[in-house]
Amino acid sequence: MTTAAAPSAPRPALPGVLRRRPVGKLLVLAVAAAVLVPLAHARGAGGTWPAALTVDVSGPLDDVSEWIIDNRDGHPLFLYFFGHVSNAIVLAVRGVYLALLAVGWAGVTAIGALVAWRVAGVRLALGTAAAFLACGLLGMWVPTMQTLALMTVAVAVSVLVGALLGLAAGLSDRTYRALRPVLDTMQVLPAFAYLLPVVLVFGIGVPAAVLATVVYAAPPMARLTALGLRGADKEVLEAVESLGTTARQRLLTARVPLARGELLLGLNQTIMMALSMAVIASVIGAGGLGDRVYQALASVDVGAALAAGIPIVLLAVVLDRVTAAAGERPDDAPKPPVGRLYAALAVAAVAAVAVAGRLTGRLEWPDAWQLDIAGPVNDAVGWMTAHLYSGVPVVGGTADWAGHFTTWVLDPLRDGLLWLPWWSVLLIVAALAWLIGTWRTALTAVAAMAAIGVLDVWEPSLDTLSQVLAAVAVTLVIGFATGVAAARSDRFGRLLRPVLDVFQTMPQFVYLIPVVALFGVGRAPAVAAAVVYALPAVVRITAQGLRQVDPAALESARSLGATGGQQLRQVQLPLARPALLLAVNQGVVLVLAVVIIGGLVGGGALGYSVVLGLAQGDLATGLVAGAAIVCLGLMLDRVTQPTERRARKEN
Numbered sequence: 001m002t003t004a005a006a007p008s009a010p011r012p013a014l015p016g017v018l019r020r021r022p023v024g025k026l027l028v029l030a031v032a033a034a035v036l037v038p039l040a041h042a043r044g045a046g047g048t049w050p051a052a053l054t055v056d057v058s059g060p061l062d063d064v065s066e067w068i069i070d071n072r073d074g075h076p077l078f079l080y081f082f083g084h085v086s087n088a089i090v091l092a093v094r095g096v097y098l099a100l101l102a103v104g105w106a107g108v109t110a111i112g113a114l115v116a117w118r119v120a121g122v123r124l125a126l127g128t129a130a131a132f133l134a135c136g137l138l139g140m141w142v143p144t145m146q147t148l149a150l151m152t153v154a155v156a157v158s159v160l161v162g163a164l165l166g167l168a169a170g171l172s173d174r175t176y177r178a179l180r181p182v183l184d185t186m187q188v189l190p191a192f193a194y195l196l197p198v199v200l201v202f203g204i205g206v207p208a209a210v211l212a213t214v215v216y217a218a219p220p221m222a223r224l225t226a227l228g229l230r231g232a233d234k235e236v237l238e239a240v241e242s243l244g245t246t247a248r249q250r251l252l253t254a255r256v257p258l259a260r261g262e263l264l265l266g267l268n269q270t271i272m273m274a275l276s277m278a279v280i281a282s283v284i285g286a287g288g289l290g291d292r293v294y295q296a297l298a299s300v301d302v303g304a305a306l307a308a309g310i311p312i313v314l315l316a317v318v319l320d321r322v323t324a325a326a327g328e329r330p331d332d333a334p335k336p337p338v339g340r341l342y343a344a345l346a347v348a349a350v351a352a353v354a355v356a357g358r359l360t361g362r363l364e365w366p367d368a369w370q371l372d373i374a375g376p377v378n379d380a381v382g383w384m385t386a387h388l389y390s391g392v393p394v395v396g397g398t399a400d401w402a403g404h405f406t407t408w409v410l411d412p413l414r415d416g417l418l419w420l421p422w423w424s425v426l427l428i429v430a431a432l433a434w435l436i437g438t439w440r441t442a443l444t445a446v447a448a449m450a451a452i453g454v455l456d457v458w459e460p461s462l463d464t465l466s467q468v469l470a471a472v473a474v475t476l477v478i479g480f481a482t483g484v485a486a487a488r489s490d491r492f493g494r495l496l497r498p499v500l501d502v503f504q505t506m507p508q509f510v511y512l513i514p515v516v517a518l519f520g521v522g523r524a525p526a527v528a529a530a531v532v533y534a535l536p537a538v539v540r541i542t543a544q545g546l547r548q549v550d551p552a553a554l555e556s557a558r559s560l561g562a563t564g565g566q567q568l569r570q571v572q573l574p575l576a577r578p579a580l581l582l583a584v585n586q587g588v589v590l591v592l593a594v595v596i597i598g599g600l601v602g603g604g605a606l607g608y609s610v611v612l613g614l615a616q617g618d619l620a621t622g623l624v625a626g627a628a629i630v631c632l633g634l635m636l637d638r639v640t641q642p643t644e645r646r647a648r649k650e651n
Contacts, residue, residue: 049422049453057455058620065619068200078201086207089153093206097149105136105365108145116318120325128322131314138373140289140311141365147288148315150206150281151274154213158270162218166225166266170255176226183219185630196614196622199284209286217273224266228259268323275316283614302381302514303374317501385517402524405470410523414466422453425462432639445638448631457628463605465632467523467598471530471591476584479535483542483583484568493543500536516601526598526607533597534590538583545579546572585640592633606632 072078100108109132117125135144165183169176195212202208236254256263282290292308390397417425429449434442452461486493512529519525549572557567573580599607606625613622 049456049458051456053453054456055454057624061620061623065200072201072203082201085211086202089207089210090205092153093149093210096152097146100145100149101364105132105141109133112318116322119322124318124321124325128318131318134314135311136365137369137371138307138310139365139370140292140308143287143289143292143308144311144315147278147286147290147312150210150286150288151213151271151278151315154210154217154274154277155267155271157210158214158217158274159221159267161214162221162266162270163225163263165218165222167229169222169226170229170259171251176230179222179226183222184634186215186219195280195284196619200619205285206287208284209281212284213274213277213281213286216277217270220269220273221266224262224269225259228262228266229255231259231262264323268320271319271323272316275312275319278312301374301378302517303377306377307373313502320501381514381517384514388518389520398518399520402519402522402528405524405527406522409470410466410527413470414463417462417466418459422458426450429635429639433635436639441638445635448634448638451631452628455624455628455631457606457609457624460605460609460625461628461632464603464607464629467527467530467603467605468588468591468632468636471527471534472584472587474527475531475534475538475587475591478531479538479583479587480542480580482535483539484546486539486543487546487572488564488568496539500539503532504536512597512601521602523598523603525601526594526603529597529601530591530594533594534587537590538587541579541583541586542576545576545583548579549575581640585637588636588640589633592629592636 103111109129112132113125113129116128132144135141165179169179195208198208198212198215202211236258278286278288278290279293280290282288282294289308289312293305293312296302296304296308388398390399420428426446426449430442430446433445452458482496486496512525515525515528515532519528553571553575554567557571562570597607599605599609599611606629609625610622610629613619613625
């Protein structure tokens with residue numbers, strides 16, 4: 001008879017709280033802090049980043065600026081490369097512009113309606129025609145054609161560059177890893193920051209405006225092209241490869257057709273990004289609608305700025321709808337009956353309209369058909385300023401709101417961040433990034449924050465961070481509430497969609513003047529402008545995430561007698577957590593993108609430094625502040641967006 005082995009002594013178990021992963025991460029950080037904080041304290045005990053850990057990059061940047069200025073007119077690089085690039089851009093933009101003028105307003109309207117009809121049907125064709133006619137009614141036909149010509153060339157170059165980069169990244173993992181930080185920088189770096197280098201090389205004019213737009217608009221095309229190529233169906237690719245096809249044939253016959261949706265979405269986003277640069281590019285000579293908006297705002301003429309801003313919105317909405325419809329249309333969608341005959345008749349009608357306009361001398365929009373909205377708009381703004389700015393009974397005026405928001409929110413937040421020792425800020429960033437991601441995420445976030453100190457812009461960066469945090473908090477409160485309402489009511493969602501379209505496509509400069517008129521100059525109006533800009537994306541993502549919650553889960557909750565509020569709190573919000581985190585992430589990124597605009601209305605800090613660098617031709621000041629904004633964006637992105645691996649574990 002065998003005897004049972006004596007049980008081994010139980011191993012001491014850790015307390016339950018210590019076995020939790022977040023607690024373990026915090027303990028590791030606490031141990032690291034116990035070792036590193038005394039060393040950091042010896043370097044600098046105060047809140048300010050120690051001067052011994054800074055690097056002065058203004059000298060090398062000033063040398064580069066001076067070399068460009070001295071050699072721009074005689075160096076072979078400028079004469080035989082940049083000069084030819086500049087001439088090609090000028091000729092392309094001028095050719096498109098003259099072609100649009102030659103067709104005339106009736107021909108352009110007919111062509112736009114024809115393209116919209118072939119892609120998306122009669123309703124969008126009528127909307128496109130109405131949009132072009134509205135541009136003429138507002139007296140903005142010629143500026144609209146100037147902007148359309150410049151945007152056509154800029155979008156074409158952006159699509160070409162983005163597609164080539166996306167092709168390389170989609171076919172090579174090494175290229176994809178190398179390009180990702182470059183594309184991140186191109187998208188997060190404020191446009192004003194790289195306007196100065198472009199102007200130094202190409203001077204003020206159309207070439208600089210086009211190339212600045214390309215830098216801003218090409219990354220979405222590159223990202224989505226790479227995404228589409230890398231996400232192609234493996235089984236289809238294996239089937240095509242089994243037929244003995246070459247790599248080029250597989251690309252053209254399988255990968256590219258399978259990535260059609262992503263490619264058209266990339267075109268859509270590139271167009272939107274290019275149009276959003278219309279006003280900013282006007283600062284360096286783009287002309288067109290952007291220049292009208294900029295000149296109107298310089299003279300504080302809100303009505304004229306709105307009259308030029310509305311056509312930009314109309315162009316953006318029409319192009320967004322047309323390209324989105326092209327992307328959603330399946331390859332095997334049924335063609336309309338006698339499609340070729342209809343197309344031939346439509347083309348003939350468009351040609352007839354264009355020829356008739358030319359023969360009758362009606363190529364330009366008639367002055368008698370213009371509608372002046374500047375006067376009524378300015379009267380409305382004047383009334384708002386006179387009656388809402390101050391002296392409103394009980395609630396006070398908007399100026400009082402701005403003052404209270406600055407005193408009770410912005411000042412304490414900024415002073416609190418500046419009071420913290422620099423090493424404690426790095427520890428907080430590391431803890432937040434590691435809790436939501438991995439140690440690599442934490443390392444990237446800390447490195448980005450440390451780079452700000454090394455560039456010697458620690459205090460203005462924390463000032464900017466305080467404004468960003470306040471704007472994000474307001475955006476999330478309003479955005480989540482509005483998104484929940486839109487998700488729970490289809491009617492409200494339909495009514496809200498055009499409003500969100502207008503806010504998302506209206507140039508920031510246009511609504512900056514009403515914001516200043518209502519709230520004055522300072523950090524509060526800068527925060528208000530950032531909230532208006534970032535709110536549509538937060539609302540859209542929140543509503544979309546809640547709508548995509550599994551209906552079976554909601555039905556199960558209803559069968560258990562859950563009320564509407566309980567379904568929202570216990571089912572929809574937890575299941576939509578990835579979308580809500582994405583909404584937070586996009587809110588942060590978009591708020592940060594308006595930092596420069598806020599610098600124009602008293603926001604100060606990094607935004608003002610970038611604008612000052614552009615105004616004074618100071619490459620060092622502008623680029624250093626721009627680089628600090630990029631680092632802030634990188635840090636905030638890492639602490640608000642979980643990694644893919646962590647998201648999969650939580651799901």
